[in-house]
Amino acid sequence: MAESNEFVPMLSLNSIDQPALLKRCKTLIENFISLYNNPPDFIARAPGRVNLIGEHIDYAGFGVLPMAISNDVIIAVNFSNKKGYTNVRLSNIDDKYKQKCWDFEGKDKIVEIIVEEGVSEWSNYFKCGYKGILQHLGIDNPVGMDCLVDGIVPIGAGLSSSSSFVCCAALATSHANNVKLTKKQITEISIECERFSGMNSGGMDQTASIFSQPGHALYVEFLPTLSATPTKLPTTNPPITFVVANSLVKADKVITAPIHYNLRVVETKLAAYHLGQLLFGKDCENLKHVCDLYSNSTKVTIDNLEKLSDYVDQVYKKNQEGYTLEELSIMLKLSSTEIYDKFISKFPVRAERFHLYKRSKHVFEESCRVLKFYEVSTSGSSSMNDVKVFESLGNLMNQSHQSCKELFDCSCDELNDLVKICLGGGAFGSRLTGAGWGGCTVSLVSEDNIEKFIQHVVTNYYNPKFPNLSKSELNDAIFVTKPSNGAMILKDLLDN
Secondary structure (H helix, E strand, O other): OOOOOOEOOEEEHHHOOOHHHHHHHHHHHHHHHHHHOOOOOEEEEEEEEEEEEOOOOOOOOOOEEEEEEEEEEEEEEEEEOOOOOOEEEEEEOOOOOOOEEEEOOOOOOOOOOOOOOOOOOHHHHHHHHHHHHHHHHOOOOOOEEEEEEEEOOOOOOOOOHHHHHHHHHHHHHHHHOOOOOEHHHHHHHHHHHHHHHOOOOOOHHHHHHHHOOOOOEEEEEOOOOOEEEEEOOOOOOOOEEEEEEEOOOOOOHHHHOOOOHHHHHHHHHHHHHHHHHHHHOOOOOOHHHHHHHHHOOOOOOHHHHHHHHHHHHHHHOOOOOOEOHHHHHHHHOOOHHHHHHHHHOOOOOOOOOEOHHHHHHHHHHHHHHHHHHHHHHHOHHHHOOHHHHHHHHHHHHHHHHHHHHHOOOOOOHHHHHHHHHHHHOOOOEEEEEOOOOOOEEEEEEEHHHHHHHHHHHHHHHHHHHOOOOOHHHHHHHEEEEOOOOOOEEEEOOOOO
């Protein structure tokens, strides 16, 4: 398990053994000097992630299994200790994102973050991290900052572009203000402050971005406390690889949150409250709380998750069309106003019906799949031959996609087509990854089949649907990924 008192590493730029990152950092430094007429003091980096299994269960309190990818956000920063100068200038290496400037507005307000439904403002993600850190620290006079951003996590692809940006901004702000926070502190602040953007985020993305280690997936648990356990994937011959394929359907979580992401959070919380009342006569904050009371322990087991899934069938299966607010009022013995205040008012949500059966069924069963995947990865592979390892992990991924499609309603036609094509190309398992409603799939492929697999997907998905993609665009759309390192601070930028 990663230590809770561990700090984000601070490395000299020329010490990193990642040629592509080194080249981007040097280009970023050159652009920074050209823009601000000063060199940056440091660069903060935070990667995106791909979730191997465990979709939409982090905000229900259950463990997940993501890994960091090499695609990341880097922010070059020059800070000023000049007394009374607290101005922030934020620019992007991509000039379609216009420069934003603001001044610190006092420790109560810090900075205004305007969230408009249907609008995704790029600077809000930086402001979330900036505000979250300064709010946590209670600083009266933060340093001024000139910042230049370069992000290569595909936007709306389900690879955590927004969370990596928030984490990077939080890391940059804390370092500029000479405050050393642990990985756990940075992660918890980032989880909380991303919600300033109007998203009721769960915590997986931020944890993966901060805690990940090269060569390892990360088993992340949120309750009773945040913990991240580096998890070595099984050793097989040929080796296991994961291929990410972008459906090229953009899924902006903030824009669609009221009818998708935020709504799913509300539905799982409604189910937790109702099941807690039915089983124990208690209010449960999330479905993990229901599981803890059922188990009389905070330890999650496959057996108890399966029993709770069966109980969900008994309670809800007769109504798979969802409940109106009026019907919920009768079930929960709360007025419509009380339901709104307790569950719906914090984040934008729009719905005529709330699907308690499908959402709670998915959460318990997906949590069970995570435990099974983790067991095969850590111990089960010693008693299985290589083919069985591939098949076991692949089947869990396939079941996960079916559940996301049928129970959580977070897939789309293009993702379903892409999964089918990936399986037809020899993947042992394939599933949507990230929030869904567009974005990417992740597929389990044997290393000796990568070239044929990618060509199959290009021929059957990208060429018919996106015939004008360049070779570079194709390489960005479908790629092999290995577990990457997490967040870092890069210093000594001008040393040769």
